[in-house]
Amino acid sequence: GENVEQHPSTLSVQEGDSAVIKCTYSDSASNYFPWYKQELGKRPQLIIDIRSNVGEKKDQRIAVTLNKTAKHFSLHITETQPEDSAVYFCAASSPGTYKYIFGTGTRLKVLA
Amino acid sequence: DTAVSQTPKYLVTQMGNDKSIKCEQNLGHDTMYWYKQDSKKFLKIMFSYNNKELIINETVPNRFSPKSPDKAHLNLHINSLELGDSAVYFCASSPTQPSGNTIYFGEGSWLTVV
Numbered sequence: 636g637e638n639v640e641q642h643p644s645t646l647s648v649q650e651g652d653s654a655v656i657k658c659t660y661s662d663s664a665s666n667y668f669p670w671y672k673q674e675l676g677k678r679p680q681l682i683i684d685i686r687s688n689v690g691e692k693k694d695q696r697i698a699v700t701l702n703k704t705a706k707h708f709s710l711h712i713t714e715t716q717p718e719d720s721a722v723y724f725c726a727a728s729s730p731g732t733y734k735y736i737f738g739t740g741t742r743l744k745v746l747a
Numbered sequence: 748d749t750a751v752s753q754t755p756k757y758l759v760t761q762m763g764n765d766k767s768i769k770c771e772q773n774l775g776h777d778t779m780y781w782y783k784q785d786s787k788k789f790l791k792i793m794f795s796y797n798n799k800e801l802i803i804n805e806t807v808p809n810r811f812s813p814k815s816p817d818k819a820h821l822n823l824h825i826n827s828l829e830l831g832d833s834a835v836y837f838c839a840s841s842p843t844q845p846s847g848n849t850i851y852f853g854e855g856s857w858l859t860v861v
Contacts (some may be wrong), residue, residue: 667847669762678837678852679837679850679852681850681851702836733778733797733803734792734805734851737789737790737791739787739789
């Protein structure tokens with residue numbers, strides 16, 4: 636069945652450094668890849684997304700890259716700040732399927 | 748204005764009881780979902796509804812029964828609660844099928860079965 640693998644499961648970085656989270660999906664029909672941030676005790680919220688016809692997308696300190704051939708996509712956070720500390724989820728969705736398949740999450744800690 | 752609202756936020760109940768969680772969205776979306784987040788933080792789809800019709804039932808025990816009286820509401824009833832049902836249950840919605848569309852989550856319902 637469809638599967639999304641996410642690595643690493645935990646990531647600690649110093650404030651100001653960059654963080655990279657990687658995901659791999661199995662369904663070659665997947666065409667939409669959102670990233671969600673979940674702070675402690677809160678709901679997951681969309682931070683950035685990318686569609687399969689785009690290789691890269693950037694929004695201020697956050698960027699996402701997609702390699703369709705390798706079925707990989709990654710989240711890049713630059714100049715990390717303590718408020719970036721949260722659990723980040725990647726997801727993949729395919730046309731005609733009424734669901735996202737989520738990765739297993741990455742707990743990011745930004746150390747001041 | 749809360750886009751996706753669910754009640755109750757916290758629920759502590761004994762094994763064997765029956766409980767319900769209610770969800771409403773005011774975004775005009777056609778599709779609604781229930782996701783379960785366990786203690787390891789894994790987010791797993793339980794059900795998807797589109798315009799009140801069940802689209803996905805992701806091998807959830809039949810003790811879980813969703814009901815969508817209209818496309819703005821999706822409730823979840825759980826019979827004979829078990830310890831393993833303890834989790835956070837998130838209701839969510841999207842304009843239509845999620846491919847290419849953002850899913851918006853409710854605040855979650857923390858269910859603890861004792």
